[in-house]
Structures are given as structure tokens and as C-alpha cells.
């Protein structure tokens with residue numbers, strides 16, 4: 429029997445060699461015909477076609493996975509536009525596993541996705557399914573009415589009056605400063621920022637911090653990092669997600685839930701009168717209390733807490749890290765910012781909300797960071813009903829079909845030189861970190877969107893800018909000089925959900941010899 433099988437193997441191999449390519453070609457043709465037929469029923473044309481058959485599509489799919497693993501996502505994104513049709517230079521498309529994906533860096537397309545055609549694009553069902561174990565049915569994963577309800581639930585905690593109370597920021601910045609080594613010694617400030625923002629956001633949400641500055645390898649911190657890493661992989665390789673091991677991911681989520689759950693239970697155990705009374709106290713009233721006023725469902729509260737935890741932690745930590753990375757290369761900018769801080773706040777006092785808003789030089793420094801390193805470098809929307817993305821002037825619109833995915837990259841778009849004014853005395857090369865450019869320049873609409881735009885604009889924008897400016901003030905007050913202690917030029921962007929410096933940010937800070 430073995431012999432007869434051996435005799436059959438060459439024939440079987442030949443059959444496979446002929447059949448598989450034929451099948452691939454036939455599938456490619458069917459796929460193309462189906463998409464063409466659907467496109468013929470709507471207005472608009474295709475974007476530049478990057479891959480029209482399963483072989484080239486698979487090549488691009490696996491290349492994206494490889495480039496992500498090697499932290500070369502931006503290079504990969506740009507390479508896909510290299511051969512785009514000049515009539516549609518900023519959008520390309522490919523179809524993989526029967527699903528059409530359009531990749532764009534065109535500000536007008538992003539505007540259409542996020543505002544003009546807002547209701548026709550959303551997170552979509554696949555995104556919801558992929559993220560559900562971690563973020564449930566929260567503000568991040570839902571569309572339509574469900575999303576609107578989440579947004580209404582969360583909004584009251586981000587009004588100006590709440591953000592003006594800077595006690596939590598002061599508390600965690602003091603701990604951060606206490607963890608810094610003596611003058612001139614090397615520290616990875618990126619690691620400390622990630623721990624500080626985690627402590628601050630858990631305190632803000634739950635009224636209780638995970639104390640990661642004191643306890644860096646705590647279960648919660650480790651689990652949070654692991655869950656995010658697997659989540660990113662699941663999102664990138666969504667069509668293959670069933671093959672990705674999920675044991676650690678599920679275990680990690682359980683650890684996060686075990687930490688949050690007792691606080692939710694304690695809050696839900698409060699009577700409505702007790703809750704009402706706490707809501708009148710600025711200091712005691714937390715995000716959790718606010719949600720319990722509107723929902724008694726522990727699952728609803730768990731999901732929103734998880735979403736804001738994710739949104740509010742890495743984004744600010746990464747932006748602060750990139751800011752210190754850049755400032756360490758520009759001692760003059762550090763000195764200038766320091767002088768402005770000392771003039772406005774003095775050497776010791778904690779800044780007020782008004783101080784932070786007056787310090788426009790800090791806003792410019794942070795905007796410049798967010799221009800070069802937007803915290804959410806890549807994003808996606810799903811086409812919820814047939815729609816279009818605007819064509820270049822004189823060109824037809826691009827048709828989008830229900831179920832299509834639109835991938836857009838704020839990082840890539842904000843690095844396209846054509847979108848900037850020519851280099852001049854007042855406008856440095858766009859590749860260079862230059863906060864001063866913001867004194868004379870306002871970006872064109874939709875060309876600077878680190879917080880996104882439209883109805884789904886980041887709800888924590890003011891909170892984030894306040895938190896980051898507060899931290900910068902505290903560091904600038906204390907340290908007169910900053911020095912990079914690694915290979916500055918070898919730094920790279922590690923793009924997980926949030927893009928952070930892949931090598932950390934090893935620096936030395938020098939305390940001012942003379943207090944003003």
C-alpha cells in the first residue's frame with residue numbers, strides 16, 4: 429500500500445502544481461469581476477490598483493506583517509504609493525480574502541471619512557469583533573447609537589471644569605520627579621512616563637492608582653502591555669486571527685478586570701443618595717462615580733473604563749517621550765522653554781490651568797511632537813454603506829463599497845513635504861523638530877490631525893495637553909540641561925497601537941545649580 433502511495437505522489441504533486449495556480453488565477457478573476465460589477469452600480473472609480481490578484485495581495489499582506497515586526501511600517505506605507513497613478517497619487521487599493529482595502533494619505537479623503545461622510549464610515553463589525561474581548565462595546569469599538577451613548581456617558585468627565593483640577597497630576601508628577609536619579613545620571617525617561625501616566629489615569633478613573641512608579645513589574649502593568657501587544661497583532665492579521673495564540677491575552681484581560689472589578693462593585697454598592705453627595709465633591713468624585721450616575725450595568729462601566737485606560741495612557745506617555753527625545757537634541761530650545769516657564773510660574777510653584785494655557789511655547793513644542801510622531805500613527809475605518817472619497821480637482825471620486833476597509837496614516841500624511849510651505853527663515857525643513865514654526869504658521873485644515881477630527885475627535889484632547897504641559901513645566905523648572913545618552917540618530921518608531929520610541933529615551937538631566 430505504501431508503495432502504491434509512493435507511486436501516486438509525483439502525480440499528486442503535479443496535479444497540485446497545476447491546480448493551485450489555476451485556482452488562484454480563477455479566484456483573482458472572480459474577485460475582480462465581482463468588485464467591478466459592484467463598482468459599476470455606484471458612482472466613482474477605483475483608486476490606483478496596488479495588487480489585483482491573490483498572489484500580489486498576499487505578498488503585500490505578509491510584507492506589511494514583516495515590516496511591522498521590523499518597525500518599518502512608515503517606510504512600507506510610503507512604498508505602496510510609489511507607483512500610484514499621478515491622477516490619484518495619495519490612494520491605492522488591493523483586495524485580499526475578498527475584502528477591498530483602500531490605503532490613503534490624502535487629507536481630503538480623511539476629512540470625508542471623519543466628517544463629511546461620517547455616517548457612511550465607522551469602526552465596523554470586524555473591528556468590533558476583533559477588539560471585543562478587551563474593549564467590549566465601548567466608545568472605541570462601536571458605531572451609531574451605541575457609540576453616541578458612550579460618548580454622552582463619558583463627556584461630562586472631560587469638561588473644562590473637571591480638567592482644571594490638577595491635584596492628580598501634581599501628585600503623580602511629584603512621584604515621577606522622586607524617581608529621577610541624581611543630576612547627570614542616565615535614566616530611561618520613556619519608561620518612567622509610561623508608569624506615571626498609568627498611575628495618573630487609574631487614579632483619575634478609579635480614585636485608586638496601580639502604583640506602577642513604585643512597583644514597575646506589577647501584575648497589572650505587565651498584563652496591560654501584553655494585552656495591547658497581542659491586540660495589535662490581532663488587528664493587523666485580523667483575517668488570520670484564529671491562528672494567533674490567545675492564552676496570554678485572555679489571561680491578561682482577566683488580570684486587568686480583577687483589578688478594576690472591586691472598584692466597580694464598591695461604586696455600585698453606593699446608594700443613589702451617596703453617589704449624589706459624592707458628585708458634589710470635586711476631590712472624591714471619580715470617572716467611575718460619574719458613570720455609575722448614568723448606568724448601573726457593571727459590564728457597561730467595565731468596557732468604558734478599559735477604553736479610556738487604553739486611550740489615556742500610552743498616548744500621552746509616548747508624546748512626552750518623543751518630546752524629551754527631540755528636546756535632548758536641541759539644548760537651546762530647552763533653555764528657551766525653561767526661561768518662559770520660570771517667568772510664568774517661577775521655580776517651585778505648581779502651574780495652574782491658566783498658566784499652562786498661557787505657556788503657548790509648550791503647546792507649540794507638543795504640537796511639533798504630535799506633527800512628527802502622532803500618537804495614533806495608523807488608523808482604519810470600515811465602509812458601512814456605499815460611498816465615495818473625493819477625487820483630486822478635475823478627477824472623478826473614488827467609489828467605496830460597503831465592507832471596504834479604508835486605512836489612513838496620520839503619521840505618513842503629516843510627513844509629506846508637499847503639504848508644507850517652502851523652507852524659509854521662518855519655516856524650517858518639515859523633517860526637523862522646530863516648535864518655533866508654530867509662531868508663524870497654521871496648518872491647512874485636515875493636514876494636522878493627531879487627535880483626529882469630526883464627531884469622533886479625541887475626547888481627551890484637553891486632558892492630554894494639560895497633563896503633558898504640566899509634566900514639562902515640572903521638569904523644566906527643576907532641570908537646566910538635558911543630554912541624550914544613547915545613539916540619537918539610531919532611534920526608531922515602534923508602531924503598536926500607539927507609536928513610541930523603540931529604544932526608549934535614555935537621557936541625563938542636570939539640576940539647576942542656582943534656584944531662581
Ligand code: HEM
Pocket residue numbers: 567568579582735736739740741743744747798802803804807808878879880883884885886887888889891892
Ligand atoms: C497625546 C495624547 C492623545 C492623542 C494623540 C490622542 C489621539 C486620539 C485619536 C487619534 C483618537 C481617534 C481614534 C479613532 O477614532 O480611531 C482618539 C480617540 C479617543 N481618545 Fe484620545 N488621544 C490622546 C489622549 C487621550 C487621553 C488622555 C484620553 C482620556 C483620558 C483620550 C481619550 C480618547 C477617547 C475616549 C477616544 C474615543 C473617542 C470616540 O471614539 O468618540 N485620549 N484619541
